[in-house]
Amino acid sequence: MARTTGSDGEKTEAAVREAAVNLIARLGYEAMSMRQLAAEVGVQAAALYRYFPTKEDLLFTLMREHMEGLQQAWSTARPAAADPMSRLAAYVENHIAFHIERRHSTHVSNMELRSLSHERLTQILKMRTAYEKELRAILRDGAEAGVFEIDDTGLTAMALIQMMTGVIVWFRPGERLSVTEVTASYLSMTMRLVGATISHGTARPSGRARDAVAL
Amino acid sequence: MARTTGSDGEKTEAAVREAAVNLIARLGYEAMSMRQLAAEVGVQAAALYRYFPTKEDLLFTLMREHMEGLQQAWSTARPAAADPMSRLAAYVENHIAFHIERRHSTHVSNMELRSLSHERLTQILKMRTAYEKELRAILRDGAEAGVFEIDDTGLTAMALIQMMTGVIVWFRPGERLSVTEVTASYLSMTMRLVGATISHGTARPSGRARDAVAL
DNA sequence: GAATTAATAAAACGAACGTTCAATTAATTC
């Protein structure tokens, strides 16, 4: 046999991507074999090399597109010009929605970084840093405006991101909690963590939280 | 050659464990070969099988001992009978100290779970759940006493654990922040996140946080 | 110091790996 009836390059490539994300998320990149992936797609292993020159190219493509998707999602959800609290809320909501929706893809992008070449690792980390920088900017602005109470902006940003991304570890759609409920809870925890205060028009540069925000 | 001068089973086994933790943390379990591990120890691959019957046995041993260490560390640090806030503070401090001190081991125990057999995976997860249950109990007690403001105990526990364990992803000893500083910051963030209030002798069962704790 | 046990080396096993190549057939173009 050779070319099969109804075969279509675009469809096959899409099927390879989808199967690869799921398999790598479940088994890990190293543990997934190209033959296993091919079988999942319904094709021979050699056919995969028409779309991705190496196994690592496949991994890198998945990761790069994940990061591009994240940046694009945020640039769409980002409020044009708003107060730090609204911006933080938007960031949290977008982050959680995106990561729950793309659980497998997130798993791959977070867990398989060590399988990339140095050059490609740097490239992915650069994209990640750019995305995290947005959160740090929001926290800094909020702290300077006296809306947030933050010890260390960088440390707080990392803590928040770890906390939010961690959702994918335990969250399973269709179980006890809905995405909306989880997002609301995390938003509430985030606002308390950054010491968000209800602004009364004027910034209060010091003093501790008096009016915690109920969300 | 065969037995080498000065060879000692106990020392070799200890060297294998240590090298394995470091190699698996750096390369991943699947990516580390037994020959690589043996070379790191300064021995032939066959010698490893005197101490661990299979590669998976080695992984499982490392994970089980990590979890046992965590439980033991907590049972030592746990305050005998104290208020929820002190208990929470002790939990956070112990958790962060332990995980920073055993970064590589934590990496292995968190990232390589999928390489365990179903039975062994269950065993490790059971230990982890038992440890997390302690945090949930503290949060529940605090919420019932009116010392904490918590939406959902289970969700909050997961969020806190992800946040705290996440330290190992970005923390590098000897850089900008010391362990003490990081712990203090995380403790502060934790207390705010759970809405800890200064107790005035009587529990205030409802109402929002008025006196945020400064730590 | 002979016998026994402990700790290792050296070599080999079959299986699986990522990848390549040549052949073959389906779809498209002219």
Added chain:
DNA sequence: GAATTAATTGAACGTTCGTTTTATTAATTC
């Protein structure tokens, strides 16, 4: 409908993998 291009198969390549077996030497016991 012939020529060309697209998509895939099947077989093979050399390498590496986890693991086993056998032999050999160091340390210990008697």
